[in-house]
Structure formats: structure tokens, C-alpha cells
Amino acid sequence: MSEEELKSRILELEEEVKRLRSxxxxxxxxxxxxxxxxxxxxxxxxxxxxxxxxxxxxxxxKIRTHTVAVVGVGGVGSVTAExxxxxxxxxxxxxxxxxxxxxxxxRLFFQPHQAGLSKVEAAAHTLQFINPDVTFxxxxxxxxxxxNFDHFMERIRCGSLTSGPVDIVLSCVDNYEARMAVNRACNxxxxxxxxxxxxxxxxxxxxxxxxxxxxxxxxxxxxxxxxSQIDERTLKRExxxxxxxxxxxxxxxxxxxxxxxxxLLKFGQVSYYLGYNAxxxxxxxxxxxxxPHCDDTWCRKRQAEYxxxxxxQPVEKKEEKEExxxxxxxxWGISLVDETSGEEPSTGATAQVAGLAEGITLAYxxxxxxxxxxxxxxxxDDTSLDDLMAQxxxx
Amino acid sequence: MSEEELKSRILELEEEVKRLRSxxxxxxxxxxxxxxxxxxxxxxxxxxxxxxxxxxxxxxxKIRTHTVAVVGVGGVGSVTAExxxxxxxxxxxxxxxxxxxxxxxxRLFFQPHQAGLSKVEAAAHTLQFINPDVTFxxxxxxxxxxxNFDHFMERIRCGSLTSGPVDIVLSCVDNYEARMAVNRACNxxxxxxxxxxxxxxxxxxxxxxxxxxxxxxxxxxxxxxxxSQIDERTLKRExxxxxxxxxxxxxxxxxxxxxxxxxLLKFGQVSYYLGYNAxxxxxxxxxxxxxPHCDDTWCRKRQAEYxxxxxxQPVEKKEEKEExxxxxxxxWGISLVDETSGEEPSTGATAQVAGLAEGITLAYxxxxxxxxxxxxxxxxDDTSLDDLMAQxxxx
Numbered sequence: 094m095s096e097e098e099l100k101s102r103i104l105e106l107e108e109e110v111k112r113l114r115s116x117x118x119x120x121x122x123x124x125x126x127x128x129x130x131x132x133x134x135x136x137x138x139x140x141x142x143x144x145x146x147x148x149x150x151x152x153x154x155k156i157r158t159h160t161v162a163v164v165g166v167g168g169v170g171s172v173t174a175e176x177x178x179x180x181x182x183x184x185x186x187x188x189x190x191x192x193x194x195x196x197x198x199x200r201l202f203f204q205p206h207q208a209g210l211s212k213v214e215a216a217a218h219t220l221q222f223i224n225p226d227v228t229f230x231x232x233x234x235x236x237x238x239x240x241n242f243d244h245f246m247e248r249i250r251c252g253s254l255t256s257g258p259v260d261i262v263l264s265c266v267d268n269y270e271a272r273m274a275v276n277r278a279c280n281x282x283x284x285x286x287x288x289x290x291x292x293x294x295x296x297x298x299x300x301x302x303x304x305x306x307x308x309x310x311x312x313x314x315x316x317x318x319x320x321s322q323i324d325e326r327t328l329k330r331e332x333x334x335x336x337x338x339x340x341x342x343x344x345x346x347x348x349x350x351x352x353x354x355x356x357l358l359k360f361g362q363v364s365y366y367l368g369y370n371a372x373x374x375x376x377x378x379x380x381x382x383x384x385p386h387c388d389d390t391w392c393r394k395r396q397a398e399y400x401x402x403x404x405x406q407p408v409e410k411k412e413e414k415e416e417x418x419x420x421x422x423x424x425w426g427i428s429l430v431d432e433t434s435g436e437e438p439s440t441g442a443t444a445q446v447a448g449l450a451e452g453i454t455l456a457y458x459x460x461x462x463x464x465x466x467x468x469x470x471x472x473x474d475d476t477s478l479d480d481l482m483a484q485x486x487x488x
Numbered sequence: 489m490s491e492e493e494l495k496s497r498i499l500e501l502e503e504e505v506k507r508l509r510s511x512x513x514x515x516x517x518x519x520x521x522x523x524x525x526x527x528x529x530x531x532x533x534x535x536x537x538x539x540x541x542x543x544x545x546x547x548x549x550k551i552r553t554h555t556v557a558v559v560g561v562g563g564v565g566s567v568t569a570e571x572x573x574x575x576x577x578x579x580x581x582x583x584x585x586x587x588x589x590x591x592x593x594x595r596l597f598f599q600p601h602q603a604g605l606s607k608v609e610a611a612a613h614t615l616q617f618i619n620p621d622v623t624f625x626x627x628x629x630x631x632x633x634x635x636n637f638d639h640f641m642e643r644i645r646c647g648s649l650t651s652g653p654v655d656i657v658l659s660c661v662d663n664y665e666a667r668m669a670v671n672r673a674c675n676x677x678x679x680x681x682x683x684x685x686x687x688x689x690x691x692x693x694x695x696x697x698x699x700x701x702x703x704x705x706x707x708x709x710x711x712x713x714x715x716s717q718i719d720e721r722t723l724k725r726e727x728x729x730x731x732x733x734x735x736x737x738x739x740x741x742x743x744x745x746x747x748x749x750x751x752l753l754k755f756g757q758v759s760y761y762l763g764y765n766a767x768x769x770x771x772x773x774x775x776x777x778x779x780p781h782c783d784d785t786w787c788r789k790r791q792a793e794y795x796x797x798x799x800x801q802p803v804e805k806k807e808e809k810e811e812x813x814x815x816x817x818x819x820w821g822i823s824l825v826d827e828t829s830g831e832e833p834s835t836g837a838t839a840q841v842a843g844l845a846e847g848i849t850l851a852y853x854x855x856x857x858x859x860x861x862x863x864x865x866x867x868x869d870d871t872s873l874d875d876l877m878a879q880x881x882x883x
Contacts, residue, residue: 099494106501113508121600122590132729134589135603140690141594143731147689172596176734179594194529195517199536199574201567201596204618205516208530223599294542295535296756334527336538339571340749344742351735351766361691361767371746372756376771 124225128154128181137224138181150358157226159260159357160184160253164236164275166212167191168337169289169298170265171202172346177227178220180354184228185220186252186259187213188245190235200339228254237274246278261353262286265346267335276311279303280391283398285356289349291342293335296371298345300352302363306383306395313384313392341371519620523549523576532619533576545753552621554655554752555579555648559631559640559670561607562586563732564684564693565660566597567741572622573615575749579623580615581647581654582608583640585630595734623649632669641673656748657681660741662730671706674698675786678793680751684744686737688730691766693740695747697758701778701790708779708787736766 094102122137130142144150161177163170166189174185189212193203207215213231221229230252236245252259262284264275272288279286283305291298303310348367355361365380383396489497517532525537539545556572558565561584569580584607588598602610608626616624625647631640647654657679659670667683674681678700686693698705743762750756760775778791 096491096494099491099498103494103497103501106498106505110501110504110508113505121603134591137590137593137600139591139729140732143729144690144733146728147731149689149691149731172738175596176738179596179734181594195532196529196534198532198618199576201570201574205532206617208516222601223593294544295539296544333541334534334538336542336544337535338539338746338749339574340742340746343567343571343738344746347735347739347742348769351733351739352769354733354735355767362769364769367769372750374743374747374757374759374762374771374773376769378769 121222122225128157141180150360153358156181156354156358157183158254160186161353162186162188162249162252162259162262164188164262164264165266165271166216167197167265167267168200168339168342169291169346169349170263171200171212171216172343173263173265173289173350174216174220175202175223176346176350177353178224180350181224182227184230184252184254185217186230186232186248187216188232188234188236189213189216190233196334200337200342235271237270242274242278245274246282249278249282249284258282258284260357263349263353264288265349267291272311276303277389277391280305280310280312280389280395283395287349287353289345291337291345295336295338295341297369298341299366299368300345300349300364301366302352302356305392306397306399308365309381309383310387310389310392312389313387314381338371341369344369344371516617517620523552536575545755548753551576551749551753552578553649555581556748557581557583557644557647557654557657559583559657559659560661560666561611562592562660562662563595563734563737564686564741564744565658566595566607566611567738568658568660568684568745569611569615570597570618571741571745572748573619575745576619577622579625579647579649581625581627581643582611583627583629583631584608584611585628591729595732595737630666632665637669637673640669641677644673644677644679653677653679655752658744658748659683660744662686667706671698672784672786675700675705675707675784675790678790682744682748684740686732686740690731690733690736692764693736694761694763695740695744695759696761697747697751700787701792701794703760704776704778705782705784705787707784708782709776733766736764739764739766 125138128138128142129136130139130145132139132143142153145153160183163174163177163185166174166187170187170189174187177185191212193207193210193212193215195205195208197203198205202219203212203215207219211233213233217229217231220227230248232241232244232248234241234244236242248259249262250258262275262279264272264286266272266275267290275286275288278284285302285304288301288303288311289299302308348364348369352363352367355363364378366378368377369375370377383392385393385396387393387396520533523533523537524531525534525540527534527538537548540548555578558569558572558580561569561582565582565584569582572580586607588602588605588607588610590600590603592598593600597614598607598610602614606628608628612624612626615622625643627636627639627643629636629639631637643654644657645653657670657674659667659681661667661670662685670681670683673679680697680699683696683698683706684694697703743759743764747758747762750758759773761773763772764770765772778787780788780791782788782791
């Protein structure tokens with residue numbers, strides 16, 4: 094071939110590479126400036142806007158103004174992000190430092206060709222393709238290191254579409270340290286958030302709604318889990334990985350996003366705690382008040398602020414009901430509230446609380462108090478999760 | 489550039505073109521001959537095989553011998569198929585006659601570039617790519633027409649990996665006619681199946697486990713739904729489409745596949761009926777005995793066979809408990825069973841049955857009996873769903 098021909102071949106190939114690459118990049122549809130309820134096959138929002146006509150949601154379009162931070166883009170977090178994307182959320186901020194592996198293919202969302210890619214980048218790429226109307230921001234780092242934690246705090250405080258605080262933080266992580274980091278950030282920032290978790294034997298999970306000062310934080314009490322009736326001592330042997338199922342993770346992600354939608358779009362009743370036991374299809378609910386002696390100073394500050402707000406409100410009927418809080422004699426100094434005596438009486442399957450609701454147990458025994466010199470760093474304890482999980486009780 | 493460099497650049501680009509092209513077509517991993525529990529990042533089954541080590545499932549590999557028929561590959565059926573694929577099911581048979589539309593993008597699974605493709609073909613393509621170990625069979629037709637119904641029956645009877653009956657049929661359809669067709673086929677074939685459904689206002693759903701002769705069929709009683717506390721009369725106006733949410737559909741698919749896994753792999757307790765009310769996170773369970781006067785002759789035949797099997801079994805303690813069935817005075821001639829008095833007492837949130845369990849209501853009023861000359865055709869009534877749905881009660 095002449096030099097001319099070689100160069101022409103290169104141009105041709107470069108074009109083809111560009112075309113093939115763009116196939117994977119350009120969205121399959123144009124952006125949509127305004128959500129419409131028009132009932133046509135080409136409208137990706139018709140079945141969502143129908144929620145207005147059905148009297149479920151008053152102002153569905155408002156979802157476009159909301160920003161959600163998803164911490165952990167694994168089995169629960171990735172499906173959570175996909176559900177919010179398909180619902181047309183305004184902005185998603187994704188945090189994770191892991192890579193996609195073939196070993197993740199037993200859960201929904203990631204596909205085998207993404208093995209080796211960063212989870213946040215692979216997720217944002219797929220999600221942008223599914224819904225080009227959503228804004229994505231990704232952070233490929235571990236939030237528990239000191240520098241990253243500061244940046245994480247900053248993004249929660251200023252990451253929304255209007256550079257204000259995000260509307261809600263969703264913890265979809267799989268370890269104790271990351272949960273405590275989210276807890277600490279949200280207490281300090283007075284940021285409402287949701288926790289989620291799936292047991293290591295894959296057959297139970299839960300979500301929890303945390304409002305600083307109003308509900309127990311993760312320093313007030315360890316996370317509650319649904320008892321799995323399985324001896325947890327079998328879990329922690331050498332070379333053993335946690336089990337997981339796409340079903341349990343899909344259900345937990347669904348429960349999480351459903352409650353986020355109820356919170357953001359103001360319909361139905363947000364559950365403070367919703368558990369899931371897959372073996373017997375049991376879904377306990379409950380609510381837990383904060384510990385007045387919580388180790389987290391920001392939590393105690395938020396509790397004082399909440400008490401002040403309550404005191405300045407005119408006394409209503411619901412204030413009287415507040416007295417019905419069950420003060421349990423326990424090591425945690427926390428009080429449990431039967432949701433049926435709460436401000437919004439549940440008409441559902443809310444468990445009667447006597448101590449903990451039936452089938453709910455504490456995930457960890459009370460950890461050894463952290464040294465106070467750690468006040469400016471995230472409290473990390475490499476061994477605590479293992480130690481504490483080992484003590485998880487079955488009912 | 490020298491000729492050498494130009495040629496090297498061409499080779500490089502050709503490699504890239506090959507790589508990009510292969511990304512979209514060939515599976516991202518080789519088939520795996522035998523499931524292994526080895527804990528390495530490259531093993532897509534490690535987290536599933538861990539269910540054995542955790543004492544949840546005795547023989548996880550057995551999943552590869554099972555065949556599941558999924559009827560309807562929409563919001564629930566597509567996620568159901570993906571979950572089973574990721575769990576490593578042996579074979580999936582998919583039935584649907586619909587095309588993917590952008591209006592489906594508010595649920596999980598399908599992506600915008602698939603708009604216009606047949607749902608079964610688009611689904612099988614994606615699923616084969618996710619897990620090349622699964623065998624797929626697709627049927628792009630409406631099962632309720634006479635010819636297709638015969639073929640559908642034949643595939644249920646002979647579609648398994650060993651050309652025998654499938655292990656379970658999952659109804660994930662969105663209309664009354666298709667549900668009745670699945671019911672009729674399963675009664676005649678003595679085929680155990682699951683029904684699933686999501687309400688038109690998107691905030692409730694259910695699954696139901698049907699064993700011909702042992703539990704009520706769809707001709708014994710109309711499908712049970714979870715009361716949504718929404719006036720259903722708003723739903724059926726002109727130009728109005730049903731609302732749907734990826735959350736509700738993901739949760740219903742998760743509840744369905746979780747119970748299928750419990751059924752196939754023999755762990756936990758399969759729920760006869762599990763409902764979901766998203767507004768208050770309420771999940772009722774119950775069980776319903778068949779109607780001795782059921783219009784479906786095959787149902788009555790299966791009831792007689794079941795009674796005979798029971799009678800020939802040695803009398804055990806559980807036989808006595810059978811007497812505790814609550815015989816309700818109702819138009820349906822059906823009896824409701826409190827699951828806590830059933831053979832496997834539930835330790836969970838099973839509702840106390842008094843009539844129907846709290847929050848559960850019948851989806852339809854009793855339809856007008858069909859003409860008997862329809863014995864060899866599927867009973868289709870175009871107007872019945874609308875008429876009957878309009879009468880759905882709120883609690």
C-alpha cells in the first residue's frame with residue numbers, strides 16, 4: 094500500500110472506532126425539557142405522571158428538583174440508583190471505591206463486560222444512557238479516610254442542583270465503618286438520611302429512616318437487623334465470602350427507594366424502620382428515639398434543638414400521645430416507640446413493641462467507647478464489625 | 489510517520505474495532521461447566537454457592553436442573569427473568585407478544601435503545617449476555633388465542649431441559665384473560681404456578697402460590713389484591729394509562745423470585761399469598777382453600793385427587809389441625825385458612841384471618857358463569873376486567 098492508502102485506511106478505521114464508541118455513549122433518546130403526562134408510547138414519563146391523575150402524588154414533576162446522594166453502589170446501591178434514575182430524579186451523587194467483578198453478577202444491574210471498571214463510573218455510564226435527563230456526579234473514593242470524609246461532607250452540604258444540601262443521603266454500604274462515617278456526617282450537617290442493609294446469609298435485610306435529633310442515630314444504638322434464625326457463628330470462618338441474592342437486594346432497594354419517593358414527593362407514610370425476613374416473608378416495622386447520652390456530640394446537639402422545636406410548638410393532641418413512648422430498661426438508654434402510637438398512626442402491620450419488635454434484634458453489642466482524641470477524625474475500628482457481628486443473636 | 493509506524497497504527501486501530509464490535513455481541517465470559525464455590529473475583533457463582541456454607545440451601549447447584557416459564561415480560565416479568573438468570577437457573581421459557589416502548593423506561597430492565605424490539609427477544613438477548621450458562625426459549629405470541637394456547641400448554645408440558653414439564657409457571661401478566669388462560673392450563677396440566685400483580689395506581693401488589701386441588705384457583709375466587717385505599721373509579725377514564733413504579737414492580741418481582749427459590753431449592757417457607765401496600769409498608773399473608781363448586785372441571789378433578797391423597801396418608805397431628813379451617817359464610821364457597829394453623833406454622837407476620845386477612849380484598853366481583861360450549865377454548869371476556877375492576881373495594 095502507498096503512504097496515501099495507509100493514511101486513508103487510518104482515517105477510515107478512526108471513523109469506525111468513533112462510531113462504535115459513540116454507540117455506547119450517545120443516549121438512545123434526546124433530553125426532555127419538561128415532563129409530560131401524554132399517553133403515547135414514546136413518552137418515558139407517562140406512567141409516572143399517571144400517579145398524579147390517580148391521586149397518589151400531587152406534583153410528580155417536582156422530582157426533577159431533587160438531589161440524592163447514594164453511598165455505596167453495590168447490590169443495593171446500584172439498583173437504588175437505577176430506580177431513582179428511571180423515576181426521573183434531578184441529580185444523583187454516587188460514592189464508591191470498588192471495581193465491578195464477575196463475582197457481582199449474582200445481583201441486578203452490572204453486566205459482565207463492565208468487570209474491572211470502577212463501580213461509580215460504570216453505573217453513571219449505564220444510568221446516563223437509560224435517562225439522559227438526570228445529572229450525575231461520581232466520586233471514586235473511600236469516604237472513611239480523613240481527606241475524603243471532608244470532601245464527602247462538602248458534597249452533602251453543597252452538592253444539590255442549586256449548590257445547596259442534598260435532599261437525602263442513602264447509605265447502601267456493606268460495612269460498619271462506612272455506616273458510622275455517614276452517621277457522623279449527617280449528625281453534623283443535620284441531614285436526614287436512610288440506612289439499608291442485607292445480612293451476610295442473604296435472607297434478611299432492612300431499611301431505616303434517620304432524622305438527627307428525632308430518631309436514634311447509629312451512635313445511639315447499633316443498627317437493628319431482622320433476626321435470620323441462622324447461627325451467625327458459621328459466617329466468619331476463613332476464606333468464606335458473604336452470600337447474596339438478587340431477590341433480597343432488589344427488595345431492600347425497592348423498599349428504600351419507595352420510602353425515598355414517599356419522603357420527597359409527600360405521599361403515604363415513611364417507615365422509620367422496615368425489616369425483611371425472606372425465610373418466612375415477615376416485614377416488621379418500628380421506631381426508635383435517640384439516646385440522650387449518645388457519644389456523638391452532634392447527635393446530642395440535634396436532640397436539644399429538636400426538643401426546643403417541640404416545646405415551642407402549640408400543644409396538640411399528638412403531644413399527649415408522645416407520652417406513650419415505651420421506656421425500656423436497657424443498656425442503651427434508648428426508647429422504642431410503637432409506630433401505632435406515633436404521630437401518624439399506621440394502619441398496617443406495625444409490630445407491637447415490647448422491647449424490640451418481634452423478629453428484630455440488635456446487629457452489634459455495644460462497642461467500646463472511642464477515644465475522645467478522635468473528635469476530628471472518623472472513628473474507624475477495623476475489627477469491630479467482625480467482633481460485633483459474631484455476637485448477633487438469633488431469635 | 490514512517491510506513492512502519494503507519495502500519496502499526498492500522499493494526500492498533502483494527503484491534504480496537506474488533507474489541508468494540510465484540511463488546512456488543514459475544515458474551516463477556518465463557519460458559520461455566522460446573523458451579524463452584526471458590527471465593528475469587530472472577531467466579532459469578534461464589535456468593536450464591538455461599539448459601540450452602542451458610543446453611544440456607546442444601547444443594548444450590550440443583551438450580552441448574554430447573555426450568556421456569558415466565559408468562560409476561562413486562563415490569564414484573566422482565567425483572568423476574570433477570571433475577572432467575574443471575575441466580576443461574578437452568579432454563580427460562582419466556583412468553584410475551586408486546587414490543588419494548590420508551591413508555592416502559594420507568595421500570596427496571598429494558599433500555600431505550602431496545603425500543604421497538606419484541607420484549608421476549610430483547611430480554612433473551614440481554615439475559616444471555618448476562619449469563620451464558622442459562623438456556624432460553626422465547627415465544628412472541630399471545631397465549632390467549634386458541635392455537636397459541638395449545639402450543640403454550642405443550643411447552644409447559646414438554647419444555648423442561650429433559651423435555652418434561654417445567655418446574656414452575658410464573659404469571660406476570662397485566663390482564664384478566666391471560667391470568668385465566670394460565671389458570672386453565674395449570675389446572676389441566678396439574679402444574680404448580682405463581683401469580684403476581686401490581687395495582688393500576690402503582691402502590692400495591694401481590695404474589696400468590698397456586699397448587700391445583702390444594703389451593704383456590706382463579707376460577708374458585710377472583711384474585712386477591714391488597715386494598716390501596718384509593719378510589720378505583722378514578723382509574724378507568726378515557727385516555728388514562730395505568731401508573732407504574734420501578735420500586736413496586738421490583739419488590740413484587742423480588743417477592744416472587746424469592747418464593748420460587750424457596751420452592752425449587754427447598755428452604756424457608758413458601759408464602760401462599762403475600763401482599764404489599766406501599767403507602768404504609770404493609771405485607772399481609774394468607775392461604776385460601778379451593779371452592780368445591782368451582783366452574784373449572786379440572787380444578788374439581790384436582791380437588792378430588794388431593795382429597796384422595798390426603799385420605800390415603802397416615803393420620804398425623806397436622807390432619808387434626810386441618811379441621812381448624814375457617815368456613816366462612818360467603819358467596820364464593822371458599823374457605824380461608826389462617827396460615828398460623830397450617831402445616832408449617834408461620835413465625836412471622838401472618839395476619840389473623842377473619843373473612844379475608846386485614847387489608848386484602850377481592851379484585852373482582854364474581855363473574856357471570858361462562859357458557860359451557862367454551863370448554864375447548866380459552867374463556868375470554870373482553871369487558872369483564874373493566875367491569876370487575878370498577879367494583880374493587882377500598883378498605
